[in-house]
Amino acid sequence: MKQLDYDVVVIGGGPAGMAAALKAKEKGATVAVIERNDELGGILNQCIHSGFGLSYFKQELTGPEYAELFINQVAAAGIDIFLKTMVIDLNPEHQVKAMNEDGMLVLAAGAIVLAMGCRERTRGAIKIPGSRPAGVLTAGLAQRYVNIENRKPGERIVILGSGDIGLIMARRLTLEGMQVLGVYELMPYANGLYRNIKNCLDDFDIPLHLSTTVTNIIGHPHLEAIEVARVDENLAVIEATREVIACDTLLLSIGLIPENELSQKSGVSLNPRTNGPLVNETLETDQPGIFACGNVLHVHDLVDNVTLEAEQAGEAAADYALQQKAAATVKATRLADNKVAITISPGENVGYTVPAKLSVPSQKATRILFRVRQPMDQAAVVIQAGTKILYQSKTRAFKPSVMEAVVLKPEEINGLNGIEKTITVSVREVK
Numbered sequence: 510m511k512q513l514d515y516d517v518v519v520i521g522g523g524p525a526g527m528a529a530a531l532k533a534k535e536k537g538a539t540v541a542v543i544e545r546n547d548e549l550g551g552i553l554n555q556c557i558h559s560g561f562g563l564s565y566f567k568q569e570l571t572g573p574e575y576a577e578l579f580i581n582q583v584a585a586a587g588i589d590i591f592l593k594t595m596v597i598d599l600n601p602e603h604q605v606k607a608m609n610e611d612g613m614l615v616l617a618a619g620a621i622v623l624a625m626g627c628r629e630r631t632r633g634a635i636k637i638p639g640s641r642p643a644g645v646l647t648a649g650l651a652q653r654y655v656n657i658e659n660r661k662p663g664e665r666i667v668i669l670g671s672g673d674i675g676l677i678m679a680r681r682l683t684l685e686g687m688q689v690l691g692v693y694e695l696m697p698y699a700n701g702l703y704r705n706i707k708n709c710l711d712d713f714d715i716p717l718h719l720s721t722t723v724t725n726i727i728g729h730p731h732l733e734a735i736e737v738a739r740v741d742e743n744l745a746v747i748e749a750t751r752e753v754i755a756c757d758t759l760l761l762s763i764g765l766i767p768e769n770e771l772s773q774k775s776g777v778s779l780n781p782r783t784n785g786p787l788v789n790e791t792l793e794t795d796q797p798g799i800f801a802c803g804n805v806l807h808v809h810d811l812v813d814n815v816t817l818e819a820e821q822a823g824e825a826a827a828d829y830a831l832q833q834k835a836a837a838t839v840k841a842t843r844l845a846d847n848k849v850a851i852t853i854s855p856g857e858n859v860g861y862t863v864p865a866k867l868s869v870p871s872q873k874a875t876r877i878l879f880r881v882r883q884p885m886d887q888a889a890v891v892i893q894a895g896t897k898i899l900y901q902s903k904t905r906a907f908k909p910s911v912m913e914a915v916v917l918k919p920e921e922i923n924g925l926n927g928i929e930k931t932i933t934v935s936v937r938e939v940k
C-alpha cells in the first residue's frame with residue numbers, strides 16, 4: 510500500500526476543490542487533489558449553458574469554460590492530481606484512504622479540505638405515491654444524459670420543482686426537440702433564480718404552475734402519466750383540482766443534499782440546517798485541521814460564490830498545516846486562549862448561516878452567508894447581539910433562491926468579548 514505525505518489534501522476536484530488547492534499552493538503548501546471522475550471540473554462539466562463567472566471573472570462563461578480556467582492553473586501550479594481515485598475513508602488524524610485502479614492509497618495530510626459537492630434529492634425524499642416505472646429521474650441525471658452521453662430521456666416531459674437545474678433542463682430539452690409540458694412547484698413562489706425563470710421558461714412559453722405538485726405516478730414498466738393537484742396555503746392537496754397528464758418522463762428538481770458520508774466518518778459535526786459541516790469563520794470544522802467549502806458545506810446558487818469560499822478554505826488549511834509543521838502551535842489558527850467563541854444563529858426568516866461560529870477578537874472581516882426562508886419585497890438584514898444592533902442593511906427585496914452575504918468588520922464584532930455569546934441574523938419586513 511502506497512503512503513504519501515502532503516501539507517494539504519483536497520477531496521473533490523470540482524470548482525471548490527480546485528480553488529482551495531490553488532490557494533493552498535500559493536501559500537507555500539504541498540497539495541494533492543483527489544477526484545473520483547476521470548477529469549477535474551465537477552458538476553460544471555455537464556453544465557454547457559452560459560451564466561457562469563459573471564462576478565468572479567466579469568465575463569459570461571459556460572460551465573466547462575469556467576472549469577477549464579481553473580484546470581489549466583491547477584495543472585501549471587505543481588499540485589499532485591489523483592484522477593479516477595475515490596476517497597473511501599478519512600479519520601480525525603487526517604489520514605485519507607483512497608482506491609484507484611492501482612489499488613489502495615493512503616495519504617497523510619497536515620490539513621484536509623472537504624470539497625465533495627452535493628447530490629440530488631430523489632423521489633424517495635418526497636415519497637410520491639404510485640408505481641415505480643422507468644422514466645422518473647433527477648434533472649441533473651437528465652442533464653448528464655443529454656449533454657455528455659448524447660441520450661434522450663424521453664419525448665413528453667414534466668418537471669417537478671422549480672430549482673435552477675429543472676429550469677435549465679426545461680430549456681435544454683426544448684432545444685433538443687422534446688416537449689416540456691410544464692414545471693410544477695409546490696410552493697407559491699419559484700425556487701430558481703429570476704434570470705432562469707425568464708430565460709428558460711418565459712422565453713420558451715413553458716408554463717410554471719405554482720402551488721401545484723405531483724400526487725401520483727402512473728404506468729409500469731414505463732411512465733405513462735402523472736397526476737398533479739393544486740395545494741392550499743397549508744400545502745394540503747385540493748381534491749377537486751386533481752388532473753392526469755400523459756407523459757413519458759418526470760424530471761425531479763427538488764433540491765440538493767451535501768455529500769457528507771466522508772465528513773461524518775472523520776467525526777465532523779453536521780449543521781442540521783444545511784446538512785453540511787458546522788464551521789467557524791475560517792471554514793474549519795469542529796475536527797481540528799479539517800476544512801470544508803463549496804456545495805459539501807452548503808448548497809450554493811452561483812459557482813462564483815463557491816470559488817470565493819473555497820479560496821478562503823484553502824488559505825486557512827495551508828496556514829494550519831504550515832504553522833503546525835513549523836512550530837507545532839496548532840492553537841495559532843484555532844481558538845487562541847484569549848478568544849471568545851460566538852455562535853451565529855439564524856433568526857427571523859433566515860434558514861441558516863455559514864459560518865455558524867466565529868471567534869473574537871478578530872483581526873479580519875467575517876463574511877456571513879445565509880438564505881431567507883421566503884420571499885420578501887421590503888426587508889432589511891439585522892444582525893444583533895442581545896438587543897444591540899451590530900449591522901443593519903438597506904431595505905430591499907429578498908428571495909430564497911439567492912444566497913446573501915454580509916461582511917462584518919472586526920470593529921463591529923470585537924466589542925462583544927464575553928458579554929454576548931450569540932449573535933442573530935434576521936431579515937425583517939420594513940413597513
Ligand SMILES: Cc1cc2nc3c(=O)[nH]c(=O)nc-3n(C[C@H](O)[C@H](O)[C@H](O)COP(=O)(O)OP(=O)(O)OC[C@H]3O[C@@H](n4cnc5c(N)ncnc54)[C@H](O)[C@@H]3O)c2cc1C
Pocket residue numbers: 520521522523524525526543544545546550551552553556559560561562594595596597624625626627649652673674677768771802803804805809810811812813815
Ligand atoms: C444543473 C446545474 C446548473 C447550474 N447552473 C449554474 C449557473 O448557471 N451559474 C452558476 O454560477 N452556477 C451554476 N450551478 C452551480 C455550480 O455548478 C455549483 O455551485 C458548483 O459546481 C459546486 O462546486 P463544488 O466543487 O462544491 O461541487 P462539484 O462541482 O459537485 O464537485 C465535487 C467533486 O467532488 C468529487 N467527489 C465527491 N466525492 C468524492 C470522493 N469520495 N472521492 C473523490 N472525489 C469525490 C466529485 O466527483 C466532484 O467532481 C449549476 C449547478 C448545476 C448542478
